[in-house]
Every structure is written in structure tokens, then in C-alpha cells.
Amino acid sequence: MKNDTVLNIEVEQIKASKIDQVDFDNLDFGKVFTDYMFVCDYSEGEWKKPEIVPYQPITIDPSAKVFHYGQAVFEGMKAYKDDNDDVWLFRPDENFRRINLSSQRLAIPEFPEEFFFEGLKTLLQLEKNWIQKGFGNSLYLRPFVIATEPGVSASPSSDYKFMIICSPAKAYYSGEVRVKIAEKFSRAADGGVGFAKAAGNYAAQFYPTSLANAQGYQQIIWTDASSHEYLEEAGTMNVFFRIGDKLLTSPNNDRILDGVTRKSVIALAEDAGIDVEVRRVSVKEVIEAAENDNLKEIFGSGTAAVINPISGFAFQDKKFELPKLEDSYAGYFKKTLMDIQYNNSEDKFGWRYKI
Amino acid sequence: MKNDTVLNIEVEQIKASKIDQVDFDNLDFGKVFTDYMFVCDYSEGEWKKPEIVPYQPITIDPSAKVFHYGQAVFEGMKAYKDDNDDVWLFRPDENFRRINLSSQRLAIPEFPEEFFFEGLKTLLQLEKNWIQKGFGNSLYLRPFVIATEPGVSASPSSDYKFMIICSPAKAYYSGEVRVKIAEKFSRAADGGVGFAKAAGNYAAQFYPTSLANAQGYQQIIWTDASSHEYLEEAGTMNVFFRIGDKLLTSPNNDRILDGVTRKSVIALAEDAGIDVEVRRVSVKEVIEAAENDNLKEIFGSGTAAVINPISGFAFQDKKFELPKLEDSYAGYFKKTLMDIQYNNSEDKFGWRYKI
Numbered sequence: 019m020k021n022d023t024v025l026n027i028e029v030e031q032i033k034a035s036k037i038d039q040v041d042f043d044n045l046d047f048g049k050v051f052t053d054y055m056f057v058c059d060y061s062e063g064e065w066k067k068p069e070i071v072p073y074q075p076i077t078i079d080p081s082a083k084v085f086h087y088g089q090a091v092f093e094g095m096k097a098y099k100d101d102n103d104d105v106w107l108f109r110p111d112e113n114f115r116r117i118n119l120s121s122q123r124l125a126i127p128e129f130p131e132e133f134f135f136e137g138l139k140t141l142l143q144l145e146k147n148w149i150q151k152g153f154g155n156s157l158y159l160r161p162f163v164i165a166t167e168p169g170v171s172a173s174p175s176s177d178y179k180f181m182i183i184c185s186p187a188k189a190y191y192s193g194e195v196r197v198k199i200a201e202k203f204s205r206a207a208d209g210g211v212g213f214a215k216a217a218g219n220y221a222a223q224f225y226p227t228s229l230a231n232a233q234g235y236q237q238i239i240w241t242d243a244s245s246h247e248y249l250e251e252a253g254t255m256n257v258f259f260r261i262g263d264k265l266l267t268s269p270n271n272d273r274i275l276d277g278v279t280r281k282s283v284i285a286l287a288e289d290a291g292i293d294v295e296v297r298r299v300s301v302k303e304v305i306e307a308a309e310n311d312n313l314k315e316i317f318g319s320g321t322a323a324v325i326n327p328i329s330g331f332a333f334q335d336k337k338f339e340l341p342k343l344e345d346s347y348a349g350y351f352k353k354t355l356m357d358i359q360y361n362n363s364e365d366k367f368g369w370r371y372k373i
Numbered sequence: 374m375k376n377d378t379v380l381n382i383e384v385e386q387i388k389a390s391k392i393d394q395v396d397f398d399n400l401d402f403g404k405v406f407t408d409y410m411f412v413c414d415y416s417e418g419e420w421k422k423p424e425i426v427p428y429q430p431i432t433i434d435p436s437a438k439v440f441h442y443g444q445a446v447f448e449g450m451k452a453y454k455d456d457n458d459d460v461w462l463f464r465p466d467e468n469f470r471r472i473n474l475s476s477q478r479l480a481i482p483e484f485p486e487e488f489f490f491e492g493l494k495t496l497l498q499l500e501k502n503w504i505q506k507g508f509g510n511s512l513y514l515r516p517f518v519i520a521t522e523p524g525v526s527a528s529p530s531s532d533y534k535f536m537i538i539c540s541p542a543k544a545y546y547s548g549e550v551r552v553k554i555a556e557k558f559s560r561a562a563d564g565g566v567g568f569a570k571a572a573g574n575y576a577a578q579f580y581p582t583s584l585a586n587a588q589g590y591q592q593i594i595w596t597d598a599s600s601h602e603y604l605e606e607a608g609t610m611n612v613f614f615r616i617g618d619k620l621l622t623s624p625n626n627d628r629i630l631d632g633v634t635r636k637s638v639i640a641l642a643e644d645a646g647i648d649v650e651v652r653r654v655s656v657k658e659v660i661e662a663a664e665n666d667n668l669k670e671i672f673g674s675g676t677a678a679v680i681n682p683i684s685g686f687a688f689q690d691k692k693f694e695l696p697k698l699e700d701s702y703a704g705y706f707k708k709t710l711m712d713i714q715y716n717n718s719e720d721k722f723g724w725r726y727k728i
């Protein structure tokens with residue numbers, strides 16, 4: 019990760035900030051965007067000069083390949099402000115690595131490291147006022163790449179647009195979350211693109227999720243597509259299971275997104291002496307543990323919610339409620355992670371990145 | 374299929390046609406678009422008044438859900454002109470049915486039947502000059518739907534845009550096509566979206582296909598993701614295998630696109646007394662047949678190429694060349710289908726649709 023390049027990204031200044039129109043106490047996730055956006059185009063085999071311009075609609079041909087063949091990948095990150103008004107990112111090198119891994123799988127050219135980090139830094143300096151102080155507040159950052167070449171032949175695009183847009187976010191509280199374990203639908207194939215943050219992976223989940231919603235479940239925990247016997251991840255979160263005092267989570271494979279929060283939780287668990295096993299977790303063992311009162315917690319991990327405790331789950335016609343623990347692992351990881359993210363504690367893993 | 378509605382779609386006239394700038398003898402597939410496009414927006418729970426406007430770029434928010442979550446489906450159809458200058462579609466009711474099936478799986482609202490057919494008819498009347506006479510020439514039609522709601526929360530869009538764009542196409546000749554049978558990568562999961570014409574299904578194939586291209590294979594024949602033992606379909610074609618005089622093709626399932634050309638070939642085969650079996654086709658039996666000189670043909674079926682004969686294939690480190698037959702099934706189906714499409718023969722199945 020480079021911290022010292024100076025690209026001097028050109029900035030087209032806004033006329034007036036929109037910030038005064040924003041009600042920071044009532045923010046729907048991902049609905050409001052800041053004053054600027056970072057844009058970099060790819061054509062003739064190279065990424066051109068990046069720039070920062072006022073946030074605005076883009077003009078694009080209706081035959082652009084992103085619309086027809088779904089050549090699009092993205093990332094999700096957050097910027098946090100500490101009590102001294104310093105701004106921090108959390109492990110942005112992981113997001114940089116991952117967007118290029120996603121791109122490679124989708125036949126999109128990789129994005130240069132300097133552009134990514136200089137873009138983030140310049141943008142965040144401009145948008146500093148949009149980052150609210152206070153535990154839970156943040157600026158959600160959405161880097162993404164779309165295929166812009168006009169033409170409806172099914173082959174990789176010659177042209178792309180890389181952008182970063184920013185949306186202020188407040189502490190994420192989703193209410194009680196109950197999940198359904200997938201029995202029929204699936205999220206990703208072996209040998210497919212499930213490990214990539216590819217746009218198409220998400221739309222594919224909307225319909226099965228809407229069926230689960232109608233039954234009173236907020237999310238689905240996906241299982242492997244071949245047997246539906248092993249638990250994989252949720253729509254936008256990796257999942258952890260606490261059986262007794264042991265913490266279990268599925269290993270990464272080509273179906274599962276290699277979550278930054280997930281790998282941080284695993285590191286924190288090991289550091290705290292919690293017994294953590296990264297191995298296939300079967301639906302059967304989780305049900306058995308639930309039936310024996312041995313299943314203590316299920317929680318999701320992801321950038322948006324940090325740690326999201328699950329209060330109950332269903333599999334086929336069985337329904338289970340989880341206990342409400344005083345000293346949950348979920349609570350411990352959430353607090354420990356956020357303390358690092360907001361510069362409230364020592365950063366012994368070197369995860370904070372100062373803007 | 375309704376043939377008699379009168380919607381009176383509003384048309385914003387072009388200033389001047391671009392048709393004189395087009396070299397109809399040298400058309401790359403899907404690169405040139407006609408003068409007009411059909412547009413219909415969805416918001417507040419309904420499809421608004423459709424209109425036809427000059428072909429032009431669209432303006433869309435960078436946070437539009439199509440860019441981030443891949444909520445996008447499409448269709449591919451062709452219009453043909455006969456010797457009397459009459460214009461025909463081929464089984465457009467199948468495309469209409471299929472786009473709504475795809476939409477449903479992607480949590481996109483279904484498009485109204487009258488809008489679809491009136492849109493096609495009005496558009497094709499305006500673009501009549503763009504359809505060249507002559508066997509093999511056509512106007513390729515691309516209906517598609519994209520999610521336009523701004524916002525980066527991972528949930529179905531509230532707003533959509535349905536469009537039809539048109540691109541003149543000439544007889545498709547791809548040269549000799551050799552294919553690789555997938556051993557590691559896959560196209561679709563059980564319980565996934567493979568049966569839908571979802572944008573994301575295509576980008577997912579580009580990288581594995583580029584690896585096959587580098588080894589001298591133009592396309593991949595996908596196998597089931599769980600075992601890679603059964604042959605499914607190619608990137609934009611269904612596939613048929615002729616072993617002896619028997620014709621084999623995989624049944625439809627939730628991984629395979631239910632091709633209009635495929636179902637027409639099956640009907641024509643039955644009609645011609647060809648022994649056709651719709652059942653799982655194993656890699657093993659195809660290899661064995663090839664080794665015993667019993668594999669006579671492999672061909673793909675799809676709207677773009679109609680019928681595309683395959684000259685050779687590879688599986689693992691085995692390579693096979695297929696014989697060049699005088700009286701191939703591929704040749705028979707191609708001629709018979711095109712005679713129906715171009716109004717050169719009786720239409721005993723009622724597949725032609727007059728504009």
C-alpha cells in the first residue's frame with residue numbers, strides 16, 4: 019500500500035455544497051451522496067487520467083456492455099472520524115486487492131494502486147465535512163467499475179469506467195434479524211463468481227430473499243449449491259456460529275466472498291484466545307447444537323453492519339430462537355473492531371489507515 | 374400474443390437517418406444501431422407510457438442499482454424481410470414469455486404484453502429500411518430491462534427502464550468453431566439464475582472463455598457445476614450431439630437457458646422422424662462415441678447463428694475432430710429454420726409473426 023505518491027488529481031469544484039440539505043439524524047443507507055465523485059476511464063488498453071468532479075448522472079450508451087452482460091464489480095468501505103477530526107480507513111489494502119481479484123474474474127482490467135489510494139485520499143479531503151463524528155457514524159465509500167463499450171456482442175468490453183461515490187451512513191441498526199437457511203435456491207456455483215464482488219451475484223439473491231421476507235425472515239444464509247448441507251454466507255455478510263465456546267465459520271472458497279470483517283474477526287478471536295475453527299459448518303451440526311441448547315450465537319460480519327447478531331433461524335419446518343447473552347462474542351467483536359476503526363484503541367494489527 | 378391492440382406509441386422523429394453511413398456488407402455483430410429506440414420507464418409501481426425516441430445515450434445516476442447489483446435481463450430476437458418486403462419475427466411470444474420469466478427471477482416487475490408487441494411493431498415499421506433482404510440478413514433486436522433507482526443498498530430497485538434497441542446483422546459466419554468442455558469453471562448453480570437471461574450470467578463466462586480462446590478454442594461447453602459430468606450449453610447457444618443417427622440434447626433445468634432455437638430444432642427433428650432424446654448427456658458417452666467414430670455431429674443452436682456446427686472439441690488432454698458430413702443434421706435444421714424465418718416455406722407450426 020502506497021502512502022506517499024502525489025498524483026495531483028484534478029478537481030472540478032462544485033458551485034455549492036449540498037450538505038446543508040442533509041438530515042444526518044435520519045439517513046437511509048446508501049440514499050444520499052456527497053458533493054463529489056472520483057472518475058477514471060479505461061480505453062485503448064489503459065486507465066486514463068483520473069479526476070474528481072461534482073456528483074452527477076453519467077451519460078452512457080444504451081448498448082453499453084454493463085447493461086447487457088453485467089460486467090461490473092464493486093467494493094464497500096467506510097471512512098471514520100475520530101475525536102481529533104482525523105479521518106481513518108480500515109484495511110483499505112484489502113479492498114484494493116479484492117476489487118482487482120473481482121475484476122480479473124470478470125475479465126475487467128485491474129485498477130492501478132496509486133489511482134485507488136490517491137483517489138480515496140483526495141476525495142476524502144474534499145468530503146471531510148460529510149463524515150460525522152460519533153461511534154457508528156461513517157462515510158460509506160463505493161468504488162466500482164462498469165463496462166462502457168457500446169455493442170451487444172457477448173465479449174469483454176474494451177472500455178470501462180471506475181468510480182468512487184460516497185454516502186454518509188449512521189450507526190446501522192436493523193432490528194432483530196431472523197434468517198432462513200437456503201434449501202433450494204443458491205447464491206453461487208462451484209467454479210463460478212461467488213467469491214467476486216460481482217454485481218450479478220446480488221440481483222440473483224433478491225427474489226429468494228423476497229420470498230424469505232414474506233415469511234418473516236430478513237435474510238437468507240446460503241448453503242452450498244450441490245448439497246445444501248453446508249452453511250456459507252449471507253447476502254452481504256459472512257456468518258459465524260458459536261457452539262459452546264467454539265467459534266465456527268466456513269473457509270473461503272470460490273463461492274464465498276473473502277470478507278475483510280470476517281478475517282478481522284478471526285484474527286481478533288485468535289488474539290483473545292477464543293477457540294476458532296475455520297472449516298465447513300454443516301446445517302446438521304448447527305441444528306443439533308440448537309436442539310441441545312448448545313448453539314449460543316450466530317452473527318454476520320460485514321462492512322455495513324460491522325457485526326450483526328442473528329436472533330433466530332429456520333430450516334425447513336424447524337424454527338429456532340437464540341439466547342440473548344450478556345457477554346456475547348458478537349458484542350465483544352463489534353466493540354473491539356469499532357474501537358480500532360474509530361481510533362479509540364491501540365491498533366496492534368496495523369489495520370488503520372490515516373487520510 | 375396480441376396482434377390487434379392499438380397503443381399509438383408516441384414517436385419523437387429523427388432529424389435525419391444514419392442509414393447512409395452504414396456499410397451493410399461489413400457489419401460487425403451488434404456494433405451499429407438504428408435510428409430509433411423504444412423506451413418505457415417503471416416507477417411508483419407501474420410501467421409508464423412507452424415511447425420511441427431517436428437512438429441516443431441515456432443519463433443515469435452512478436448509484437443506479439443496475440451498476441451495483443446487476444439487476445438486468447435481456448432478450449435477443451431477429452426481424453427478417455422476405456422477397457415481397459414483408460417483415461417477420463420468429464416466435465416472439467417465446468421471447469416475451471422468457472423476458473418476464475427472467476425478470477421474475479431477478480425481482481424485476483413483468484413487462485406488459487401489449488407494450489412489448491406494440492413497441493416491436495411500431496419500431497419495426499420505422500426501421501423497415503434497416504432490414505436488408507437476402508438469406509442471412511436480419512435486424513437483431515435487443516429488448517432489455519435495467520434497474521435505475523439511485524442508491525447503494527442491496528435490495529430490488531423501485532425504478533426500471535425497458536428498452537428495445539436494434540442492430541442490423543448479416544449472415545453469421547464464425548469460421549470453424551472448436552470448443553472446450555468445462556472441467557473447473559462453471560456457468561450456473563443449481564437453484565441459481567442460469568435459466569434466466571440475466572446480464573450477470575454472461576460476464577461470468579468471459580474470463581474462462583478467454584482462457585479457452587488462448588488455447589485455440591472459440592467457446593466453452595459448460596457442464597453441471599457439481600460434477601462436471603453432464604453437458605449443458607455453450608455461452609450463447611444450446612448444444613446438440615448426434616451419436617449415430619440419434620440426436621441428444623440436455624433437458625431444461627434451472628441452469629440452462631430455454632432456447633427458442635433449441636425447442637424449434639426439437640420440434641423439427643420430431644417432425645422429420647429423427648430420433649431425438651432430451652435427457653442428460655454425459656461427457657463420458659460423448660467421448661466414447663467420438664473414440665468409436667460414432668459421434669457424427671455437435672452443433673449449437675441460438676438466435677444469432679441459428680445453427681452453428683462445431684468442428685472439434687477438447688476435454689482434459691483429449692482432442693477430437695468431427696467429420697465433415699454431406700447431409701448433416703445441422704445443415705438440415707439451419708435450412709429448414711431459415712426457410713420458415715424468411716417466409717420461403719410453409720409455416721406449419723405457426724412460428725412466423727408478421728409485422
Ligand SMILES: Cc1ncc(COP(=O)(O)O)c(C=O)c1O
Binds near residue numbers: 253275
Ligand atoms: C456477499 C458478501 N459477503 C460478505 C460481505 C462482507 O465483506 P466485508 O467484511 O469485506 O464487508 C459482503 C459485503 O461487503 C458481501 O457482499
Ligand SMILES: Cc1ncc(COP(=O)(O)O)c(C=O)c1O
Binds near residue numbers: 611634675677
Ligand atoms: C446462454 C444461452 N443459451 C442459449 C441461447 C440460445 O437461445 P435462443 O435460441 O432463444 O436464441 C442463448 C442466446 O440467446 C443464450 O444466451
